[in-house]
Amino acid sequence: MSERADGPAGGTVPSGPLLRTMVRRDPDEAHRVATPLELLFDLCFVVAVAQAGGRLVHAVAAGHAGQGVVGYAMIFFAIWWAWMNFTWFASAYDTDDVPYRLTTLVQISGVLILAAGVPRAFDRTDYSIVVVGYVVMRLAMTAQWLRAARSERGDARTTALWYAVGVVLVQTGWVAFGFLPHSGAQVWIFVVLAVAELVVPVVAERHRPTSWHPHHIAERYGGFTLIVLGETVAAATGAVQSALDRGHSTELLPIAAGGLLIVFAAYWIYYVVPIHEHLHGSRRAFLWGYGRYLVFSTAAAIGAGLAVAIKQMIGQAHISATSAAASVTVPTAAFVFFTWLLHACHHKPSLGRQAVLPLTAVAILACTSAGPWAVLLTGFVAALSVAVSLFLRHRITRSSDAAAAA
Template sequence: MTARDRDEAHRASTPLELFFDLCFVVAVAQAGARLVHALVAGHAGAGIAGYLMVFFAIWWAWMNFSWFASAYDIDDVPYRVTTLVQIAGVLVLAAGVPRAFDRADFTVVAIGYLVMRLALVTQWLRAASGERGAARQTAVRYASGVALCQIGWLALLLPPGRLAVWAFLVMVVAELLVPPIAESGARTQWHPHHIAERYGLFTIIVLGETVSAATVAVQSALDVHRPHGQLLMIAGGGLLIVFSAWWIYFSVPIHERLRGNREAFLWGYGHYLVFASAAAIGAGIEVAVEQAVGVAHIPASAGSAAVTVPSAVYLFTVWLLHTRFHKRGLLHQSVLPVASVAVLACTLAGHAAVPLAGVVGALAVALGVTFRTRIVRAELEGARQNA
């Protein structure tokens, strides 16, 4: 196994990578469903903490595979088989999500994570066997770092059962340190355009899961309650939020920004909040629907916050990670930060919060397009005059 060319033209995601992403949606859906259950029951603190912990395991496993595949995907039989083993680990992890939420028992999640990580170690060792010099050392460091972190996870879960939050955070830091340490000597041959596409596709998949969750929530409510305007407002507002989230993320190209490891690692790590908040929007819409029809006995503000908080986090994080690099002028630059604050303020609107948040998202898109059009016209006019 040798590294692929970093400057390879027309590099695109493979069917195996798309299949890998699709299987991860199962785990994302499980995490979202348990978050809904916790919020509806009034256990917001425990639910959010459990969601963030489980989502880290999901996101980190996906991220590790995606960056490895960007550098070393040779699509032969051993590579395919090892990747399918990782997918099996994802499904085991997904099966353990309810137990992790309800009992804080991460044993099954850890078993699924172990399967994925051992397969990843095998991939890195295979890469090391085909490399020489600094590239070989980088691959060995990755394999060693992943293996050591996995030993740490298992040690924290012996005897099997609960995982302390402080111990979890320590292991998160250890996991995040592996890539920069491994690539301190020589960086892997990840492909900027391919990585940008992989993250974009996973964003689409997560937003698709949000649409699916919201649809099921509205359908379930209609099955047991008569249709009324509030459900339609939540459904319409949620749809506007998701449409705006998609538009804003894909409004600008980002692969040109990913020139080196420093920019790429910050961008890649920051997507934990992008993915987690995007998936949480769907869970929030479910909570808002259940609160509206009286199934969830929580205040209207809590049902609203379940949608507005992740929506605000998404808008601000997407601005921070890449859209700000393509904006010109204070007004253009301030659209998304102001929109995120405005969405958060919509929480105070009670039952009207979700549709209002959707309108704010749509206005943010409209303003962004308007400012961008003016900038392009000004640049074209300037080039015409200089010519």
């Protein structure tokens, strides 16, 4: 006996059959929300994000910013791509039955293996453990696609099979990459394999786009952004505690205040407009979904930058005050700009409102030259941009109301 999985995936033990037919869910399904299993999935992924951010702090503080940023970008790609593939698949095929849950738990195990390998990847350029965790996640994803292919017919079945075959082929390349000796070609091989991963959905979706749910996708991405910002707060809090233990309470105030303002402004900027209305059509969804790598990675890097700034202030980082400031201003400016480009610009009706966030990003970069006061100034600039946006929106609303009344 089978049951169509059109209803919302619940958070309790599945009622009815323990094994359901994995058919596409209705993309117009009402009240579609993230499930507890998806939230657990996100929280476990943030463990890997925290590991990557922590090693980035260590690398930058030691004066190896270039090497640290490259390693961070590579590790974060693995985290983001595995998370993103699960998220879009779940939006289309979440049956919430026993096999689905067990396969998802295998994926969670994979990201925890990946997280365990992050220190070795940064310190020794040994990606073997990271690759093992990544391949575990991706092969579990392949099992999900094969299960979907078994239940589907026609073009939908072809799409699922293309996904499964594509993922397996790319994993053979990752296995070889994981055991390559360290060399200058390692980064370029990574780039080739990452591009291959990005191409798989483009090829597979040509046959028939999967039936993802716009509201659900928007909520999932928003929730993960919120968790990453929370990790930024946690990283900064740990650095503040370390500084307090060494008696640097007074010097901490500008960085602590600026950091809070940055996080609060980042939250406001991201959540000020709904994005689900923009997610219609595969091309638009691809560009938006792929571009989120830049939003997620820069949001997490803000926390690493705050930790570096605190370490430099207490004399534990072998870098200049300007370099420490850049570790905060650069990811903050990038977060603001990419959030505008991929998210906010679709809801800005006037040129003035469109210009606020790009100009904010430029102003934040200019704060780098302020040295020890850069973080506080960055926080003020970010908060001011929110205030200006609210003022402009209020003025436009008043003008529209006055025109309607006339």
